[in-house]
Amino acid sequence: MDLETKKINSANASVNAKLLLKDLESKLNKVATKISKTLKLDGFRKGKVPLNIIKTRYKDNIEQDAQKEAVEEILQAALKELGIDSKDVIGDPIITKFDKKDDFIDLEIKISLKPELKLDAVPLCIPDVKLKEIEEKQIKERLEEIAKAKAPLIEAKKEKELAENDIANINFEGFINGEAFEGGKAENFDLTIGSGQFIPGFEKALIGLKSGEEKEIHVTFPESYQAENLAGKPAIFKVKLNKIQVKDKTKIDEEFIKSLLPEEKNPSIELLNKKIKEQLALEEKTKLYNEELKEQLIENLDKKIHFDLPDLIIEQEMDLLFRNSLNILDPKELEELKSDPKKAQEKRESFREDAKKSVKITFIVDALAKQENISVEDNEVFQTIYYESMMNRQNPKDVIEYYKQNNMLPAIKMAMVEDKILAHLLDKKFEETSKTKSSKEATTPESPSSKTQKSVKKPKPKAE
Template structure:
């Protein structure tokens, strides 16, 4: 066996080898002998089947096993030469060349390795965290909203005009080209005006109606509407307003405070306001983290870290990005890519930079998760999917089954770990900036003694 190894960089290695046919023949005989001891064929006693019969009957399986054994031996020897521990390898080595000749087989195997880098400059990648100060007015507004949510609904007077914040009980039926469409009809449907639950323009058109009034509303379905049969089409809805429900004027009293702080021994309005302030601060921080700072952290990590990336992992990520893109492109372009291999390769290549960034960030996040001892349990992932599907009006079991069947749980878990780590890094930055440094003690002045 002629073996050559090459360490391309810290994350990639290549192995080339030539397997002689005579060496392979001995492996074939050994595997065939092992099979013959246990196999029983008609006309032969158990263990007495000739090797040539075994090799002929099970030729394909024997060759595959022999080749697999030979490749394992090559890899084992190559790792020794390269001084690589098996735990350093990422994924399975890929055979990129398997060229059968008359007396030999030429092999090329590529190996991906965990890249080597340090996390020393991570703190420099975390931007300053400046949180918005919660005002008394914001606390009062939230307190009123909470009180309002606890206040029962009452039916408005017949002459009241529907306005934002009211709940409209309506009958409606939708038509496209004067034909009713499936799913476009309901009776006694409660709609909170201003919730944007319906398509744009529908709720605004209801404002000003009175109880018992009927109206036709013309709106367009959004271009990205989930039903392709309706997306982008103009529709007419015939609507009848059955009744208007409004909230009573909320009362902020001891009963409300006690209902909102059931576990407190001495619930007070001041304590309730403090709790509301804490909630508003958390909401504000979460919004700033998600909309501004986490993206900056990712960009800074990408720019600050330079290390070798495993080529095979980048290629896999490019394949994934390319496949996902195929689901969103127009039918015409898709047909071109299917018929033109060169253009398909060019399209796939456009995802290289994105793939490299994604792979790099994944390695950094993995290293940080170990350093900071941050993890996400499998049950946390399932609970998150369950909760999100419930919020979106979907069947949680169906959603979880979809994630499992399409092997999406690992990606979901990785995204949750990344989110946890980014929040952790930003919290550390925030806490450090909030710590008031202790004043340095002034050195005592001493006078030089004059002799």
């Protein structure tokens, strides 16, 4: 075996080898012999089928197995020569050259390795976490929202007109081309106006009706409607408003406070306001993280941490991004890519920078997860999928099965790990900033002289 190895950088290596055909022939015989021991063919006893018959009948399979074994031997020899442990190899090595000559096969193999990266610059990448102070006005508004949400429903007066957020109790029946359709009829149905529960235009058309009134509503089902027999079709709904229900006013009294703080020994409005303030602060922080700081942190990690990236993994990520992009292309552009390989290659190449960034961040997150001892358990993944499925009115079991069949669970788990790591780093920064701020406020009180200077008025100049 003629072997030449090259360590391109810390994440990539290449192997050039000449596989002699005589060596490959011995492997062919070895594979064929192994098959013959268990093979049954008409006219021959088990284990007595001649090798030449086996090699002829199963030629392609035997060649593949023999070549695979030969390539594996080349790889092991190359890793030994390079001083690389097999556990540091990422993914499957790719054969980029396989040229058959007269007495040998010319091979080139690319290998990707776990990159070497340092996390020293991570603290410099974490943006400052500056939260707005929660105002008393916000606390009061939230308390009123809670009181309104907990308020019991009461029937509105007959003269009241239906408005946004009211609950309309209705009878309705839908017709397409003058014929009633299945699933388009109900009685005493409670519909919150503005909830978006019905197709666009339906709820808005009810606004202004009074109890006992009837109306015909003309709407069109969306093109993307789940029932194909209704999608995109105009319909008429005959509707009767039976009654209007509204939220009663709730007093924020002692009983109400106790209902919100059932586990507290001494519930009070002060304690309730404190807890509301804490919740508002948490919501403010979460919003800031998700809408601004997490993305800023990712950008900083990408710019300030540098290391070699495995080429084969980048190519795989490019393939993934390219395939995903095909799902959202218009039919005309998709047909152009199918008919023009050059354009398809250019489209795929356009994802190279995004692929590099994605691979880079994945390795950084993985290293940080190990350093910070942060992980996501499988049950957390399933709980998240279950919750999101319920929110989207999907069957959680069907969604989980779909993710399993398409091997998407590892990607979801990695995304959750990334989110957890980013939040953890931002939390640490927030805690450090808060401690520093508190320390400064405690150790640098205003000096008496400065107070005096602030309180003294400058004398007015005398008129000459």
